[in-house]
Amino acid sequence: MQQTEKRGFSIIETSDAFSPQALNDNTRKIEAALDAHEAAVKEVTDDLDARVTVLEAKKFAVGTYQIEMYETLSIQVGFTPIAVLVSQSRRFDPIDGLVLPGDTNIPPFIQIVEGGFTSNIMNGSTAYPGIYHYIAFG
DSSP states (O other): OEEOTTTOOEEOOTTSOOOHHHHHHHHHHHHHHHHHHHHHHHHHHHHHHHHHHHHHHOOEEEEEEEEOTTEEEEEEOSSOOSEEEEEEOOSSSOEEEEEOTTOSSOOTTEEEETTEEEEEEOTTOSOOSEEEEEEEEO
């Protein structure tokens, strides 16, 4: 009886007396190799699952909205943000607003609400009607 060079499987020749031992040895070697491969793949996929879980916990949304005087808009982003940055590009006097957790000096025209944020333009506000760009972080 011969064996393969690389993996040492038994090669039964036609002149060999039949013995189930050689087949059983080959089966055990294959099973051990499959178990080792399965363990290596599981280690990689478990690591990827952990990384995906971390990434899924971090959310953000970007977009634009247009608002007019005396209007309050509710912008839904699919999660309740922990911070929102809003900016209006203007030739003169650009308008920016950033809302952070625990900030008591928030821009009067942005408020974080469940599922997104609201933006409004009222008399006396520091914001102006027009198109605003935002990024919300969750």
